[in-house]
Amino acid sequence: MTERISLARRRARLATRHHLAGEAASPEQVAESLVALHATDPATVHLSVAARSSASTGEIERALYEERTLLRMLGMRRTMFVVPAGLAPVVQVACAGDIAVRQRKLLIQHLGTAGLDTDLDKWLADVEEGTYAALKARGAAHAQQIAADEPRLRTQILLAEGKPYESRGYITNRVLFLLAAQGRIVRGRPRGSWLSTQYSWATADSWLPGEVVRPNPDQARAELARRWLRAFGPAPVSDLKWWTGWGATQLKKALAAIGPVEVDLDGTTGVALPGDLERVPEAEPVAALLPALDPTPMGWRERGWFLGGHEAALFDRTGNIGPTVWWAGRVVGAWAQRPGGELAYRLFEDVGADAVAAIEARVARLAGWLGEARVTPKFRTPAEKALAT
Numbered sequence: 001m002t003e004r005i006s007l008a009r010r011r012a013r014l015a016t017r018h019h020l021a022g023e024a025a026s027p028e029q030v031a032e033s034l035v036a037l038h039a040t041d042p043a044t045v046h047l048s049v050a051a052r053s054s055a056s057t058g059e060i061e062r063a064l065y066e067e068r069t070l071l072r073m074l075g076m077r078r079t080m081f082v083v084p085a086g087l088a089p090v091v092q093v094a095c096a097g098d099i100a101v102r103q104r105k106l107l108i109q110h111l112g113t114a115g116l117d118t119d120l121d122k123w124l125a126d127v128e129e130g131t132y133a134a135l136k137a138r139g140a141a142h143a144q145q146i147a148a149d150e151p152r153l154r155t156q157i158l159l160a161e162g163k164p165y166e167s168r169g170y171i172t173n174r175v176l177f178l179l180a181a182q183g184r185i186v187r188g189r190p191r192g193s194w195l196s197t198q199y200s201w202a203t204a205d206s207w208l209p210g211e212v213v214r215p216n217p218d219q220a221r222a223e224l225a226r227r228w229l230r231a232f233g234p235a236p237v238s239d240l241k242w243w244t245g246w247g248a249t250q251l252k253k254a255l256a257a258i259g260p261v262e263v264d265l266d267g268t269t270g271v272a273l274p275g276d277l278e279r280v281p282e283a284e285p286v287a288a289l290l291p292a293l294d295p296t297p298m299g300w301r302e303r304g305w306f307l308g309g310h311e312a313a314l315f316d317r318t319g320n321i322g323p324t325v326w327w328a329g330r331v332v333g334a335w336a337q338r339p340g341g342e343l344a345y346r347l348f349e350d351v352g353a354d355a356v357a358a359i360e361a362r363v364a365r366l367a368g369w370l371g372e373a374r375v376t377p378k379f380r381t382p383a384e385k386a387l388a389t
Contacts, residue, residue: 003277004264005234007305011329014306017231018296019052020288020326022362027055027063028084031070035227036081036091038293039072041378045082046194047291050369057194065189068207072187072199074099074180077245087227089212092183093220095244100181107174113158114171124175127152131175132184132203140188140202147172176201183214195375221250222257226273232299234263234272242301265305285328287358289335289345289366292322292377292384297331306330310348313383322381327355334383335363337375343367344387 015021017033024030027049031037038044045064049055063070068085075081075091078099083091104124111120127150134149135141147153153172160166179185186207190196204212215223221244228240241251260271290296297303298321307314308330315321325333325345332355335345343363347356377384 002262002264004266005270005272005277007266009279010234010265010305014296015286015326015329020296020329021286022052022054022288022365024049024053026053027060028069029053030055031082031084033231034295034299035224035231036075036083036087036295038295038298039080039082041293042190042197043195043375043377044291044293045072047366047375048294050366051288051290051294056369061189061194068209071208073183074177076243078103085208088208089183089214090220090223093214093217094224095246096181096183097217100178103174103181104178107157107171107178110157110159110174111155111171113161114155116155127155127171127175128179132179135185135201136203136206139206140200142191142198142200143172143176146176146201193373195373218253218257221246221254225251225254226258228299229258229260229271229273230276233260233276234265234270235300236265236268236270236302239300239302240271243299285355285358286326287355287362288326289359289362290324290326291375292379292381293320294324297321297324308332308348313348314381316379316381318379320379320381322377322379322384325359327351327359333359334381334387336384336387337370338388339374341367341370341372341374343370346383346387 019030019033024033030049030052037048046057046060049060064072064082070082071085071088072080072082073088073091074096075083076095108120108124111124116123130150131146131153134146138145153170153175155171156168157171158166158168176185180187184204185201186204187199188202188207189200191198224244225240228243237255259274261274261277263270263272306329310331314324314331314334323335324331325335325347332349332351333345333347335343337343343366345359345363
């Protein structure tokens with residue numbers, strides 16, 4: 001008989017496994033629990049960890065740039081993530097490698113506008129090697145420094161040809177993107193504060209200690225699917241397909257390797273890891289303030305079971321979520337930081353005095369953590385923009 005997983009049970013698992021009570025011991029534990037932290041907006045990484053632990057920005061930066069137990073890399077759906085260093089080879093093989101192949105073909109097409117009278121595939125391969133050699137010689141460098149050593153990176157291509165927003169641009173960042181997607185180079189410490197996006201670069205073998213052993217693609221996709229189900233399951237298979245960005249065949253093979261258990265999610269068919277349907281002990285409901293693009297709400301495609309019909313206020317037009325207020329494993333409001341530093345929030349429903357007191361406590365905690373820092377999400381949403389004014 002198919003086991004039924006109630007809405008309350010799913011929310012309890014979410015709150016517990018995603019450390020919404022803020023009790024995680026370290027940045028590494030937060031990342032492990034969520035598989036990966038969204039890193040398109042650098043603030044998200046720090047705020048996601050801060051919501052779930054007592055780690056300071058210094059501790060998070062130490063994990064990223066000194067101990068290097070966390071690694072910033074391209075991953076699922078061509079999105080930037082911070083992942084546990086030990087998981088990086090899995091994400092590389094399961095997702096990033098395919099992205100690198102597609103993006104390289106696209107860049108070769110764009111190079112057709114550069115006026116190069118040569119074999120573009122071979123030319124690009126030579127530029128890639130020259131770029132890698134230049135970076136390796138420097139040890140660590142920013143894009144401008146690398147381009148100074150490999151002048152071909154200043155080759156210009158035409159973008160959006162024939163469109164009103166047609167433009168020309170250097171291939172510097174595109175080549176660095178390719179090398180990173182191939183797993184050959186990594187993003188290091190940014191220039192400036194933890195909110196900066198001007199990253200330095202280093203070769204992967206100089207940044208990560210020891211020999212990196214990559215699994216084969218089938219093994220990598222099965223391991224990534226297993227970790228996602230542990231963190232986000234039970235859930236519909238369509239959510240896993242969306243989160244990974246895999247094709248139907250890749251998804252099918254990964255699930256076949258795992259042998260998931262079919263469950264009933266209040267009328268929707270879902271899957272869970274075998275032996276992973278134990279009931280989460282009941283606990284007092286907790287409040288949480290999660291940042292824009294936090295990996296919890298971005299972990300599923302179908303989010304109605306914890307969003308409560310508030311999508312219009314919380315998402316931008318391209319599907320990016322803004323800062324959210326949580327209570328008892330579901331979204332109950334939104335929050336924002338105003339220019340003067342004050343944190344403002346709005347609840348979408350009456351959650352009771354106990355919930356309001358708990359939310360106020362989390363607001364005060366986050367305000368203290370932020371100090372003088374000012375954070376504006378990279379992607380603005382209706383609720384966030386309204387609260388920030």
